[in-house]
Amino acid sequence: MQIKDVLLALGNGAFFYDDQAAIRAGASQDGFVYVGEPVTPDFASIRVPASSLSVGLVLADNAVVWGDMMSVQYSGAGGRDPLFDTAQISDLTSRVVAPRLLDVDPSCYLAACAKVFEPFQHSRLPLAIEYGVSQALLRAAAHLHRATMAEILCSEFNLPLPTRRVPIYCQSGDAREINVDKMILRAVDVLPHGLINSRQKFGVNGHTFMAFVKWVATRTSEIGRPGYHPVLHFDVYGWIGLEIGLEPQRIADFVCKVADTVPGFTLNIECPADFGSTEAQINNYARIVSILDDRGSSARIVVDERCNTLEDIRLYAEAKAAHLVQIKTPDVGSIADTARAVLICKEKQVGAYVGGSCTETDLSAQASVHVSVATQADMMLAKPGMGVDEGFSIVGNEQNRLFATLNRR
Incomplete structure (x- = not known):
């Protein structure tokens, strides 16, 4: 069972990306907007709408499973990856990640992740790509095994099936x-x-x-x-x-x-x-x-x-x-x-x-x-x-x- 195609779809995150350094420095609020100039690189303003990018895996039975890529609210702060750039992430996913996805067995979750997330040009792939693609691969494994995503993880990590609700x-x-x-x-x-x-x-x-x-x-x-x-x-x-x-x-x-x-x-x-x-x-x-x-x-x-x-x-x-x-x-x-x-x-x-x-x-x-x-x-x-x-x-x-x-x- 292999992946036949890879789809990308623009999306919205559920909140906003905020320049933490500017806010910490005392930027004031005017309604929902922060007033002043951004400090953290790549921010055009202190608060910008969060964007996301969905990656869809078309499986051999024509089912499509999805995962979503995005950054966190305070991108670029505290050693984190920079602000999410949809165009850059989309280009890298299409050129580098998609060909790798077409060459893995999605029924073997951890092995597929390891192969897809190998370094590119001696550097780790952007973490947003890893995050979204790993979700899609997990859903693919769950679909192929007719199981829940939790059961796939329990199997891959040799864990007992859970019984306790998580607070x-x-x-x-x-x-x-x-x-x-x-x-x-x-x-x-x-x-x-x-x-x-x-x-x-x-x-x-x-x-x-x-x-x-x-x-x-x-x-x-x-x-x-x-x-x-x-x-x-x-x-x-x-x-x-x-x-x-x-x-x-x-x-x-x-x-x-x-x-x-x-x-x-x-x-x-x-x-x-x-x-x-x-x-x-x-x-x-x-x-x-x-x-x-x-x-x-x-x-x-x-x-x-x-x-x-x-x-x-x-x-x-x-x-x-x-x-x-x-x-x-x-x-x-x-x-x-x-x-x-x-x-x-x-x-x-x-x-x-x-x-x-x-x-x-x-x-x-x-x-x-x-x-x-x-x-x-x-x-x-x-x-x-x-x-x-x-x-x-x-x-x-x-x-x-x-x-x-x-x-x-």
Whole structure:
């Protein structure tokens, strides 16, 4: 069973690509638009609509299976690949990747990925290509074996069929209060992200942020169903370090102080600081984690920036430089590497969070669900978009359909 043809279709990501450096430098908002000049290369403005590119594999029985390529919201930041260039990605896919696809057996998933993703001109293919093509190859294998994508991954990685539902984490975007209410009413497992990406949202010495954390905890008891007790997860985009300095002891002290304001809750703090390089990030995050563990704090450190590739994730897990690693799927590349990343984290007894980006699509989100469930990740992101309802529906429904199918097996 071979691939007969390769199709490409232009598409939209579910949110926008944002210039993180410009926002961090203080760019103001005018409605939904950021005012000012972009800083990160390739950005024509600080906020641009997210684009995507679908790759379709025409199989021998004329079935067509698809995967979607895109970049993450903060492209070009923290060591990530540059902004998604549809024309460039389309050209490279047509010239280099398509001929390789016509020469592989899509029924053998990992072998097909290995052959298609060989280096080109001594360099790795763009991670967006790996991400989208690996989704399409996984769907092809599932179609040919009459199985779910999760079952293909379990077979390829010699894993038992999953039995545990993976908790879902929602992100609020800038409509924080309204979206927190939506999450609570839907009894989301982990919430709310909060998008604390500016000095205004963090506040002097973090007071604005701390007030928001307390409000979220209080709100869960005010409008949540009886017994509802979510994990609280906040992404602060390095603002603890930017506001109070980069000394690990001071950062740990601040994180403990925040945790003390919401007793009884598990508190995840994502990207407390950006130390400028992967090596510095690993060393300093390991110190922060150690301090929190020694104190018995309920707070957990989540790494995002400067932890992009599979090798990065391996280094963080080995160094215990986070309680929870965000496996940011488009930044990892091949979705097979996302599976490997989860398994590395589990081996090293570090939490694995299959994340991604609001700029993704329905297809990439659904594929991520199968990887998360097959590897039994600790949590997964509701994606794409920033509206809560859509991403929670896409990811939650796909997980429910998958377990209905697996239970019938």
